[in-house]
Amino acid sequence: MSRSVALIRGVGGPTALKMAALREVLASAGLGGVETLQVAGNVVLDNAGRSPADIASVVREAVRGAFGFDLPVIVRTHAELAGSRARNPYADAPEGRWVQTVFLDARPAARLELPDGVPEEAVLDGREVFVRYPEGIGGSKLQAGWFEKRLGVTGTARNANTVAKLIAMSA
Structure with a gap:
């Protein structure tokens, strides 16, 4: 299965998220294989054929619904991320x-x-x-x-x- 990376902007300080809770919320929103890196809004997940825009929307809505923070989310596929490097x-x-x-x-x-x-x-x-x-x-x-x-x-x-x-x- 293809993997994508969701980068949540602005995680920290007053908008800090517990990564275990974030993983749970995203899994409950239907996202699979959810892993996090550090405490800065870096999420790796299975894209299940979803577009980056769809994944960004799901992540943003899940974070808003569970934590009350409306944080922008930018998604790149593995290939896009590797290409950027x-x-x-x-x-x-x-x-x-x-x-x-x-x-x-x-x-x-x-x-x-x-x-x-x-x-x-x-x-x-x-x-x-x-x-x-x-x-x-x-x-x-x-x-x-x-x-x-x-x-x-x-x-x-x-x-x-x-x-x-x-x-x-x-x-």
């Missing part, structure tokens, strides 16, 4: 936690233009933005929200280490 020009950087992929819910119409003088490097490729943070992520202005505003789409970011683990889990 293959296209990421920074994927093999020595510090994988300082390389992120911002997964977008749609292909943006806007072009990506970084502000002058920032140390970050970023490339928009389809429905992903690949970002390298040579000075670390914490102090950067170029977080996922920055890209969302500039590109006019919804996105959620995962670092290269997490993407590699999700690819392995969804294989």
Whole structure:
């Protein structure tokens, strides 16, 4: 059976979810083979022939119904996730936690233009933005929200280490 990855944006702090409860809720919503990675809204599941849009809708509604949080969900198939890593020009950087992929819910119409003088490097490729943070992520202005505003789409970011683990889990 084919596997997909649901990336729930905004999990943590006031919208923290217990992963065991999330797995149970998603299984009750008819999703099979549900596994989670970390406590950041990374869900690997059997797609049972469902489209990424259908899976995103089921996950979003299940989270809203069970936990009361309306959190955006972006879904990629295993092949799409592996393809994004293959296209990421920074994927093999020595510090994988300082390389992120911002997964977008749609292909943006806007072009990506970084502000002058920032140390970050970023490339928009389809429905992903690949970002390298040579000075670390914490102090950067170029977080996922920055890209969302500039590109006019919804996105959620995962670092290269997490993407590699999700690819392995969804294989």
